[in-house]
Amino acid sequence: MAQHFLLSAQARTLSLREIYKGGEEKAYDTFKAMRWTDGEPVCPKCGCCEAYEITTRRKFKCKGCYAQFSVTSGTIFASRKMAFVDLLAAICIFVNAVKGISALQLSRDLDCQYKTAFVMAHKLREALAAEVAEHELSGEVEIDGAYFGGHIRPANFAEDRIDRRLAKHQTGTRRVVIALRERKGRTRTFVAKIEAEGVEIAKRIVSRMATTVYADEGSHWDHLHDGWTVGRINHSEAYSADGANTNMVESYFSRLRRMVAGQHHGVSPKYLHQYSAHAAWLEDHRRRDNGGNAMAVVANAMAHPVSRVWKGYWQRNAA
Incomplete structure (x- = not known):
């Protein structure tokens, strides 16, 4: 087979x-x-x-x-x-x-x-x-976050349904994938509980020599101005204006959402970081032929040490 x-x-x-x-x-x-x-x-x-x-x-x-x-x-x-x-x-x-x-x-x-x-x-x-674990992002970098998981199934009868937006009704499994992507470069992803954590992540992995960091108008991205030249785009007015946009990182999120919804139908927050990294790798190498990608995966696998997460007993608890 x-x-x-x-x-x-x-x-x-x-x-x-x-x-x-x-x-x-x-x-x-x-x-x-x-x-x-x-x-x-x-x-x-x-x-x-x-x-x-x-x-x-x-x-x-x-x-x-x-x-x-x-x-x-x-x-x-x-x-x-x-x-x-x-x-x-x-x-x-x-x-x-x-x-x-x-x-x-x-x-x-x-x-x-x-x-x-x-x-x-x-x-x-x-x-x-x-x-890309040690890759420092440079040049023009886009940053954004997208939430995954935490879906609450509505009750059958209308009188039994709850306001799923309230914090007391949340499942605690909702996470945000923060993606930082170089234009014409690599993508790095991180999983956090709130999108504001992306500023501290950017300080660790984005070079201070980066030309411009692009973000939307979310107030939590205001702190990016302390370290870089920042281009902001207000999505309620436009998706791109004078070169300021987050279209590349949104393209990545489009692939990840279809991966989670269309292929896996749901992803545990315990493993979300690996699925997000997989989607980032596919997005970065989308123009390389299948043979080249296959050989690159073989080379990566043979250069990577024994996994300490996927070794030993079966992963019983996926929560």
């Missing part, structure tokens, strides 16, 4: 078709090349570059500390059980979905358990988020 999707729907470049034709060995070589660019295995335990291969088990043994390791040891795919060709198929399906993919759909495509697909997708999101 996974190989079928890799060939027919996801692998649209020559390199991915060649990997499919080569089967498991070709996929293994791809992961190996992404892990060690010069082809020489490096022990993740001691850093020694001298190791010999145990060909019967696709493992290596370090000549320095005698530890055994595989191509995925110490990466996001550590202790993996899926075949390499299925991992590659999962990545191709994952990046091909322009507005995300649900774990249930991914599990059906790969013919694996829902929990396997759920954890794998979140591991990939964690690796993608690490790509």
